[in-house]
Amino acid sequence: MSKRNWAILVAVILVATFGWLLYGGLNKNVVFFLTPKELVAKGANGYDVPVRLGGMVVPGSVQWNEKTLDLRFRVTDDSDTVAVHSTGAPPQMFQPGMGVVVEGKYERAGVFQATNLMVKHSNEYHPPRPGEKPEEMYKTLMKGGAS
Amino acid sequence: MEASNWMYVISAYVITWVILLGYLAYTHTALRRSRAEYDRVTGRAPGEGDAV
């Protein structure tokens, strides 16, 4: 095989393999976090093992106790909902309706005890609509207790 | 809250410029050194060659 044909063959195989990976090879099967539906579906295997849980904070579910630094809220993926308990002040972008990822353990009592709370931002960037002020929601959350 | 947000934004821009200008300075120093070496080896007086 000539040097040139050899190089072309190599290039074709590389492009084909990358193409296979890009289209249909991996379908987000590999996850950084579980959704509530997936965590619930694990059943007994999901309890008391360290996992990450990701989903949307259910609006109206957030309870923040400023004195004991207890934060309770529910996380949903529109299919299942899991109650989460975390301590300490949340990241400043934390708010109802926002995506979050929590690290911790799902206890048999049905509450996810989070040791770490992270905000998962969407890929949307927009200025606030008229009348809205950025971060106002966070302030109301942090000052007003339950929102 | 807002003040700390600005801290992050400002430090991001400061670090960007520290790294970019730092690397810029490094490229110029390295180029000047190479040219000096070239001039020394070829026996030309410094500065006689190509301007940086």
Place this chain on the structure above:
Amino acid sequence: MAFHDDLRRVRAIAWKDLTTERRSKAGFNSVVALGVTILVLFGFALGPDAQALRDAAAGALWLAVLFAGVLAFNRSYQVELESGALDQLLQYPGPRWVIYVGKLIANSLFVGLMLVIVVAVGIALFQVRIPSAWPALIAVFALGAVGLVVLGTFYAAMASRSRAREVLLPLLLFPMLVPVLLAAISASKALLGGDLMHEAGAWVKLLAAYDLIFMVATLWAFEYVIEV
């Protein structure tokens, strides 16, 4: 016919390397001993908790194989460098990839045998429960070993002939191995835990794809590496 000749040369080179190794068993024995030692050290670091050991077993096994393997890769060129035999090898007719494939085969057998021993010891030390999907686990270990040997043999061709052999091989090899190692560790871990998340399949796909990518790319690039 020419291809047949190439295969004959491949076999000759693989045989030569393996014979050298067989004659001096000390090399193989010490590499295996190092792999087991690393496993023991991981055992100390991870503590006595049996469940913690079991969870970390996949990662510890692969890292032990990696660290021990690095020694094997540099060794595979050292014999020729010391005796100046590499120049002779390059004088022979035929394409350069023949040398690479021959060394790949020899290193695969060397690392494969080492892996079997280290994994067997690891399974005992870390109290790993063999899952029912053990054939898949063996396939994952085989695929991971292929990726390790392909990149290790390729980068050692450069590193073993450079000034900073000891540091350069890990520095070049370890980051490049991350796709392969991460996929192998994650797939082994998933399979050992019963694959509750159904993620092992995706990792095996990634592992197989990167094995193929690296194998083809190194086969092509080896000529440029060995000639100078």
Place this chain on the structure above:
Amino acid sequence: MTTVAPTLEAPRAGRWTAFGVVSIALLVATQAFAFVSSPPDENMGQLEKILYVHVPAAWVMFVCFAIVLVYSLLFLWKGREEDDLVAAAAAEAGAVFNGLTLILGMIWGKPAWGVWWVWDARLTSTLVLFLVFVGYLALRAFVEDPQRRGQWSAAVGILGALNVPIVWMSVTWWRTLHQMPSSMQSMAKIYWLGMFANFGAMLLVMAYFIRRRYEAAAVARAAEHAAQAAALGGLD
């Protein structure tokens, strides 16, 4: 071992200096434009302004590694030493922008996500890419013979570039904390404009860096050749 002295053309005095001054000034201008023109994001607030340095730096990093790939292939194909020096210059600039991307991402991650660092696929693969090209630069530092250095680092650069698709596709292949790439639909026009203006300006700065690093390496090689010629009692 036949190596040709790099035929460095004498650049007209000030031509590249002017290019550098203009590109730096342009970057200052686009950053000021984006900073002033963009209203705070409804969730991010002012943090949205980090967009205009983090994302362009990441894109410029990808461009650098693409240049490494192309010039490494060119060098192996044609054997011109200049191509090797361009690839090396691009790899160094790529490592600089790669490091910048990582640092800016961490500065953004702390207030936006709540953590400096997570081991998700995007962050991890970007760090790995950085280490791959640190290895590339180390290899060059450890090998003296120019022909060997060129061919070896070309092979390492080409194989290293095979990791770029992982970084690029990581947010699509895996479910990560890092968000998916934004699109025209998911991002307000004014942010989009600021991002692209900054990318363009940073691209010019990158070009200037690569040119200057190439020039320094080429002059150094020419000096080595002249020294060799003088030692041999050559024509000089």
